[in-house]
Amino acid sequence: xxxxxxxxxxxxxxxxxxxxxxxxxxxxxxxxxxxxxxxxxxxxxxxxxxxxxxxxxxxxxxxxxxxxxxxxxxxxxxxxxxxxxxxxxxxxxxxxxxxxxxxxxxxxxxxxxxxxxxxxxxxxxxxxxxxx
Ligand SMILES: [Zn+2]
Numbered sequence: 001x002x003x004x005x006x007x008x009x010x011x012x013x014x015x016x017x018x019x020x021x022x023x024x025x026x027x028x029x030x031x032x033x034x035x036x037x038x039x040x041x042x043x044x045x046x047x048x049x050x051x052x053x054x055x056x057x058x059x060x061x062x063x064x065x066x067x068x069x070x071x072x073x074x075x076x077x078x079x080x081x082x083x084x085x086x087x088x089x090x091x092x093x094x095x096x097x098x099x100x101x102x103x104x105x106x107x108x109x110x111x112x113x114x115x116x117x118x119x120x121x122x123x124x125x126x127x128x129x130x131x132x
Contacts, residue, residue: 018042019082019094020111023104030104038111041094041101045080048106052079064102065089 020040023033033039045065046058053061064080070087071077080102083093092099101107 019099021099023108024098026104032105033108033110037108038115039108040111041082041099041108043082043084043094045082045089045091045102046106047103053106 018040020038023035023037023039025035026033044059044061046053046061047063048058050061050063052058059079060076061079062077065077065088067077067087067089073087078088080089080091082091082099083095084091091102
């Protein structure tokens with residue numbers, strides 16, 4: 001990730017848990033999104049392929065949170081969450097100017113062309129998408 005001077009608030013939340021922004025770069029495994037696409041990103045991180053994700057229980061994804069603390073406290077691990085500390089995988093939050101989004105095609109919802117204003121404004125956060 002690269003850092004640059006921020007000229008506006010880094011996060012324009014749609015809710016307290018969701019961020020939105022523009023894709024800056026994509027990893028080699030990302031084929032359905034490209035730099036410049038406007039996206040919305042949830043706070044939870046899903047892989048899209050584990051047993052839980054296949055059942056649409058993405059908040060229980062067992063591939064995005066490697067916290068041994070959560071496993072010992074609760075007997076299992078929930079999905080990784082952006083901005084909730086090491087208990088949920090230690091992923092930095094969506095309040096940053098740049099956010100690395102793992103499993104980018106699973107965790108980014110593309111905002112359709114022509115959507116503007118509060119429902120689809122851009123440049124709040126820039127994303128680097130990865131396939132893993
Ligand atoms: Zn999963």
